[in-house]
Amino acid sequence: MRWTLKPKPDSQLVSQLANQLNVSTLIATLLIQRGITTYEDARQFFRPNLEDLHDPYLMKDMDKAVNRIEKAIANQENILVFGDYDVDGTTAVSLVSSYLRSFYPNVATYIPDRYDEGYGISLKGIDFAEDNSMSLIIALDCGIKSVDKIAYANAKKIDFIICDHHRPGDELPEAVAVLDPKRSDCNYPYDELCGCGVGFKLIQALAQNRNQTIDDLLPYLDLVATAIGADIVPITGENRIFAKFGLDVINTSPRPGIQALIQNLKKKKLTITDVVFIIAPRINAAGRIKHGNYAVQLLTEFDLEQASTFAAEIETFNIDRKDLDKQITKEALLQIEKNQEQKNFTTVVYQEDWHKGVIGIVASRLTETYYRPTLVFTKSGDKLAASARSVKDFDVYNALEACSEHLEQFGGHMYAAGMTLKEENYLKFKEAFEKVVQETIHPDLLIPEILIDSEMDLTEISPKLIRLLNQFEPFGPQNMTPVFLSQKVNDTGYGKTIGQNDEHLKLFVKQRNSEGFGVIGFGLGDKLNLTKNKNLFDIAYCIDENEFNGNISIQLRAKDIR
Template identity: 80%
Template sequence: MRWTIKPTPEFEKIKTLSEALQVDHLIAQLLLQRGIETYEEARQFFRPKLTDLHHPYLMKDMDKAVQRIEKAIANQENILVFGDYDVDGTTAVSLVSSYLKTYYPNVATYIPDRYDEGYGISFKGIDFADDNDFSLIIALDCGIKSINHVAYAKERNIDFIICDHHRPGAVLPDAIAVLDPKRDDCNYPYDELCGCGVGFKLIQALGENRGQTIDDLVAYLDLVATAIAADIVPMSGENRILAYFGLQVINAEPRPGIKALIFQIKKKILDITDVVFIIAPRINAAGRIKHGNHAVELLTEFDFEQAQQFASEIEKYNSDRKDLDKQITKEALQQIEENQEKERFTTVVFQEDWHKGVIGIVASRLIETYYRPTLVFTKSGDKYAASARSVKGFDIYNALEACSEHLEQFGGHMYAAGMTLAAEKYEDFKASFEKVVQETIHPDLLTPEISIDAEIDFIDITPKLFRILKQFEPFGPQNMTPVFLTKNVKDTGYGKPLGQDNEHLKLFVKQNNSEGIAAIGFGLGMKFDRVKNQNSFDIIYCIDENEYNDKISVQLKAKDIN
């Protein structure tokens, strides 16, 4: 692990913000590191308001989108709400379709089959619309590069409204409206919305057109918060507001489908991490193992008993997904070990029978072992399909763009992407990808980094500090859980490895004459020799809480020890 300490802001800035907010210098420093420099910015951060959301009509083409939907309703046209099979896509489809159905019945949903149709808008989906007399398709979380698909639909007198958040290409599809804050010609003030977030802006505009206020739309924010958490978009600006209020809905009055997913969890209050690791994988499992339609059925079901039935089916898909991902990861690691070549800058593996639904998860698992930009390929029809995952700081989308002559299709983000290519192009692409990464990646990025917010002493860890840090939630990119470094620490003799294979580490640590603090280090079992016999060591950690026998105490979640 590379330990890097974030730059400390100028002392005068820390002092000014500290005095304005009446907080200590450490809190002011953490806020400045997150780009929060004024009292008003801090107010928006700690006390988000729905009224801080931007006006939806600031988004390019929003007026055209609303006019076309209202025209469809006036003319009794059939509307098809189309979206991708992942969490962002299925939540977005559930959001827009369930909203429209509150006042208009001729609305249906369509999720492409991951294996038969692949990612994004499909010709099969357009044929379905044509065969069933749909004259308007609202595409969510996809479509920004679907030039040919939109043209194909237009020939069949089917209009498109595209709601996407991926990077556009040089040419936009010839749709009635293209809602995408990443459009160069769109001046919307915040361009990091997820697909479901863009869908929410659409219903916000439709609602305003019908005399509704933002308060009438709060019930939909459980879906938006789930998408924000799952899609790993920045937890800043509008995303933070939407996630903040969405978590309140999840914990107070979630829709029956989400309530059914969390029904078995004993935790009383869910945070964004619980959404990422409990709710999102189950919604994703439907599209990975069976079909994304199952997720939409769950999220749009308003009978709780029926929702519980859907949730139990999805639980089974998630269990199957775990087994597959474990098996394929094992096979992929074995393949890498058997084919160890000279030092490589990438990890690229292929096996034709790997399950397409879990190769993205496997790519993430491989990065945990071999910290390299990673592609996991499988066979899809007569093509090769892959999921790509990157290491922190390296834009894998740009790397794929540089190799695009070998690809038939690709799309995604800086850290995650998907692609297809012809089988005979695989070796050429693999060589090209290795060359591009080797020439463009900084060598430091090939070692995992822990970014430290501040060095503190244990005496600084007070109940007041923890209370304020809790208000930094929800955490996510651009607002990660604060990470601290404390030096010259000793275990008091209670330290021991934990877990079936001693892979974790439990400690009770002190610094000088401070009170002892419990610490848990997941995956740090191998560091036990470093901390035993009251050896002095440095520790990197987040400040967390532990609930045991209804008692809550502060504990450290150790990230590394040196």
């Protein structure tokens, strides 16, 4: 692991902010590192407010989108809400369809089949709309590159409104409205929304048009918070407001579908991490194993008993997903070792019978193991399909763009993407991708990095510090849980390994005259020897509150020790 200490901000700025907010210089430092430099910035950060959401009409084409929907309602047209099969897409479809149905009945939903239709807008979906006399399709979390598909719909006199957050190509589709804050000609003040977030801006604009207030839309924010967590977008600006209030909804009055997913949990209060690791994988499992429709069915169900039945069904999909994920990861690791490809700058693996629904998860697992930009391919019809995952600070989307001559289609983000290619182009593409990454990646990026916010003594850890750090939540990209460094600490002699294969580390550490703190180091069991015989060592860690038998104690979660 590379330990990188973030640069210290200007000391004068730190003192000034610490005085204005009446906080320690440590807290002021953490705020400045997150781009918060004024009293007003800090107010918005610590006290997210729905009033601080931007006017949805600042988004290019929003007026056109609202006018077309209102026209459809006035003319009693049938509307189809279409979205991708992942968490962002299914939550967005659930959000927009349930909002529209609250005052208009002629609304249907459509999620493409991952295996039969693939990602994004499909010809089959447009044909479905035509067969069912639907003259308006609202596409969520997809469509920004679907130039040909929109042309196909236009020829059938079917209008499209696109709500997307992916990067546009050189040409925009000829839709009635294209809502995407990443459009170069869109001046919307915040461009890090997820697909469900763009969907929320659409219903916010419709609500304004219908004299509703933001309070009327509060019940929909559990869906937006779930999508934000699952899609790993920055938790800054509007996303921070959505995540904060969405988590409040999840913890107080979630929709029956989400309530059914979490009702057996022992936790009193769910965090964004729980959303990422508990709620999102289950919603995702529907589209991975069976069909995304199951997720929409769950999230738009308003009877708890019925929702519980759907949730139980989705739980079985999730168990199947876990088994497949383990098996395919094992096979992929064997393939890499056999071909000695761990020496490459990239990890690219292919097996034709791998389940398409879990290759994205397997790509993430392989990235954790070898820390390389990773692609996992499988057979999809007469083509090969792949999921890509990247390492911190390397843009895999740009790398794919540089090899696009070998691809049929691709799309995604800096850290995650998907693509298809012809089987005969696989080896050429694999070679080109390795070459591009080799030429463009900085060697340091191939070593996992621990980014440390600040060095501090263990004596500085106090209940007051914990209370303030808790107010930094919800954590996520661009506002990660703070990581601290304490030097020359020692274990009091009770250090041990725990877990099935002794893979985790448990310590009780002190630093000079400080009080002692319990330490848990997940995956750090092999570091036990460094801590024996009261040896001094440095520790990089996050601070947690550990609840056991009703007692709460401060615990350090070690990221690494040396």
